[in-house]
Amino acid sequence: MKVLGINGSPRIGGNIDILLDKVLEGAESKGADIEKIVLNKLKFVPCQECEEMTYDGSCLIKDGMQEVYKKIKEADAVIFASPIFFGSLSAQAKMMIDRFQCAWRAKYILKKDNGYKKIQSAFICVEASTRKDFLENAKAVTKNFFVTINANYKYELFCQGIEFKADILRHQGYLKKAFKLGAKIAS
Ligand SMILES: Cc1cc2nc3c(=O)[nH]c(=O)nc-3n(C[C@H](O)[C@H](O)[C@H](O)COP(=O)(O)O)c2cc1C
Incomplete structure (x- = not known):
């Protein structure tokens, strides 16, 4: 199975980066093929609300987002990871999510197959504080993203x-939990 990690932190070697690597290591220990995308390294623009949208869920x-669409379509599980920035997801993470408006429209407005098969997913989040409301806020946005790409919010x-x-x-x-999460999602 293919497990794709999406890192929404700008800090390479930072907390999300380390945690995501641990999750992927856990998945690999169960024989999964793993891959990681670092959003901060991609060149992509925010959603432009194109009026001439496509009808098949594509953008x-x-x-750079084309690589993200392709890799999610190839994956069997997606691990989405972001730090809390100002009580929500990082700008990189939110900018990526907004670019799935095309898939959301195909699924919910046009009621068509938007090209995403059913997969498993997990959300990893880190914050400096102990604010539950910030994590719940980030989780609500992430769940909305996962449901758009037909991903079951599992862990x-x-x-x-x-x-x-x-x-x-x-x-x-936390590192042990990350490894276990990866192993479970790949089992
Ligand atoms: C722009 C910015 C905004 C932040 N906002 C919050 C916040 O609202 N609440 C919080 O608990 N931590 C906040 N943090 C702290 C980060 O969530 C924390 O340092 C986290 O460990 C960063 O993870 P990383 O190393 O993977 O980037 C903020 C950090 C930055 C750079």
Whole structure:
């Protein structure tokens, strides 16, 4: 099976990056083929609300997002990971999600097959504070994204009180949970 990790943090070697690698390591331990996309490295624009939208769920803008659409379509499970920025997802993560408006429209307005098969998914989130409402906020947006790409929201891992780069390495419990999550989603 193919497990795709999507990293919404701009910090390479940061908390989300480390956690996502652990999840993917867990998935690989169960024989999964793993792949990771770092949104901050892609060149893509925010949704332009194109009036001339396609009818099959695809996006008209030919930029870095095309790779994301393709890789999600190829995956059997998606792990979406973002830090909390100002009480919500990172800008990179939200910008990616908005670019699925084409898929949302095909599914809910046109009531057509939007090209995404049924897959499993998990959400990983980190915050410096211990604000439950921030995590719930990010989760609500993520769930909306997952349902659009026909992904079943199966697992979540929320890490609180994690602020500085690679702080997560001092929390073995969270790293173990990340590995286990990856192993479970690939089983
Ligand atoms: C722009 C920005 C906004 C942030 N906003 C919040 C916030 O609203 N609540 C919070 O608990 N942490 C906030 N943080 C802290 C990050 O969530 C935290 O440092 C996290 O560990 C970063 O993960 P990363 O290393 O994967 O990027 C913010 C950090 C940045 C850079």
